[in-house]
Amino acid sequence: MEPFSVNSLIADMKKMLLRLLGEDVELLTNLDAEPDVIEADIGQLEQVVMNLCVNARDAMPEGGTLIIDTQNIEIARVRQLDTGDLIPGRYLVIAVSDTGFGMDAATRAQIFDPFFTTKKEKGTGLGLATIYGIVKQSEGGIDVQSAPGKGTKFMIFLPSSDKPASAKPRDTQPGNLPSGSEVVLLVEDDATVRNYVWRILESYGYHVLVATNGVEAIRLAERSRAQLDLLVTDIVMPLLDGTEVYKRLKRTYSGLRVVYMTGYVEIRDSKMNELTLPKCGRLVTKPFRAATLLQAIRDVVECRE
Numbered sequence: 310m311e312p313f314s315v316n317s318l319i320a321d322m323k324k325m326l327l328r329l330l331g332e333d334v335e336l337l338t339n340l341d342a343e344p345d346v347i348e349a350d351i352g353q354l355e356q357v358v359m360n361l362c363v364n365a366r367d368a369m370p371e372g373g374t375l376i377i378d379t380q381n382i383e384i385a386r387v388r389q390l391d392t393g394d395l396i397p398g399r400y401l402v403i404a405v406s407d408t409g410f411g412m413d414a415a416t417r418a419q420i421f422d423p424f425f426t427t428k429k430e431k432g433t434g435l436g437l438a439t440i441y442g443i444v445k446q447s448e449g450g451i452d453v454q455s456a457p458g459k460g461t462k463f464m465i466f467l468p469s470s471d472k473p474a475s476a477k478p479r480d481t482q483p484g485n486l487p488s489g490s491e492v493v494l495l496v497e498d499d500a501t502v503r504n505y506v507w508r509i510l511e512s513y514g515y516h517v518l519v520a521t522n523g524v525e526a527i528r529l530a531e532r533s534r535a536q537l538d539l540l541v542t543d544i545v546m547p548l549l550d551g552t553e554v555y556k557r558l559k560r561t562y563s564g565l566r567v568v569y570m571t572g573y574v575e576i577r578d579s580k581m582n583e584l585t586l587p588k589c590g591r592l593v594t595k596p597f598r599a600a601t602l603l604q605a606i607r608d609v610v611e612c613r614e
């Protein structure tokens with residue numbers, strides 16, 4: 310958690326969002342000139358904004374307009390939001406509105422339920438459940454306005470902080486994030502992380518093969534017979550862990566590079582200190598920002614063994 314200004318995060322994300330949204334969706338931002346500082350994990354907040362924008366895009370298959378706005382508000386009396394009561398105080402509200410097909414009441418009642426999706430196999434139904442968890446953890450709340458054919462507006466309320474914003478978000482990379490066209494095998498058992506990374510990689514040009522565990526990854530690599538440049542994998546997974554997947558694949562794909570993704574807890578609790586990274590390998594710690602992952606990928610792909 311660190312204190313920061315949300316405007317700089319949204320400004321940083323703009324290029325990535327434009328890629329995600331595609332040509333048919335117009336992106337507008339209307340940011341409060343002096344938004345209150347909030348305390349959050351930047352990587353998590355980036356995921357919140359990204360999940361909302363992807364949902365908005367999915368609701369506008371024929372194109373439309375997406376607006377992100379930020380605003381400070383003072384709440385004097387307990388306010389009822391879709392996610393429960395919000396206690397009085399000062400909040401920063403991040404709103405994401407779309408001109409998409411909207412939702413009926415029955416859908417709206419279930420959107421925060423884990424695995425609730427109207428997108429069949431294409432959705433995990435974890436996007437909003439994840440957002441809910443992150444927002445609740447910061448003692449914020451969410452309100453939704455939507456009607457069939459009338460578009461949707463998600464409002465995320467986050468408590469304002471008195472702390473000064475840290476000079477710049479840690480690993481900010483304003484401007485263009487590096488893209489690539491390599492073939493990447495993504496292995497991750499956590500559906501939320503998997504989808505988040507998958508979307509980032511695809512919108513930055515990579516050809517992505519996806520597996521939910523190590524065994525599936527090996528099978529996929531054997532069957533595909535395609536060239537395989539890079540493995541992006543979780544480390545601690547049931548059946549076969551990420552380091553083992555790398556070792557086995559390396560026998561067939563000798564030039565294979567690797568980026569490991571892992572959580573703090575996993576590093577602390579497991580035999581992670583025994584992990585030896587190959588010379589052209591990197592480790593990114595969850596939750597990470599898109600910029601961190603994209604840069605790690607370029608580092609390993611361009612590394613000379």
Ligand SMILES: Nc1ncnc2c1ncn2[C@@H]1O[C@H](COP(=O)(O)OP(=O)(O)OP(=O)(O)O)[C@@H](O)[C@H]1O
Nearest residue numbers: 364365368411420426427432433434435436437461
């Ligand atoms: N902006 C929106 N417009 C219309 N419906 C929405 C919008 N955002 C969410 N929904 C509805 O809420 C459901 C749950 O959203 P959630 O993000 O949790 O999962 P998903 O988008 O279906 O799957 P995933 O996030 O894994 O792609 C969606 O399937 C959709 O029916």
Ligand SMILES: [Mg+2]
Nearest residue numbers: 360364436437
């Ligand atoms: Mg979603």
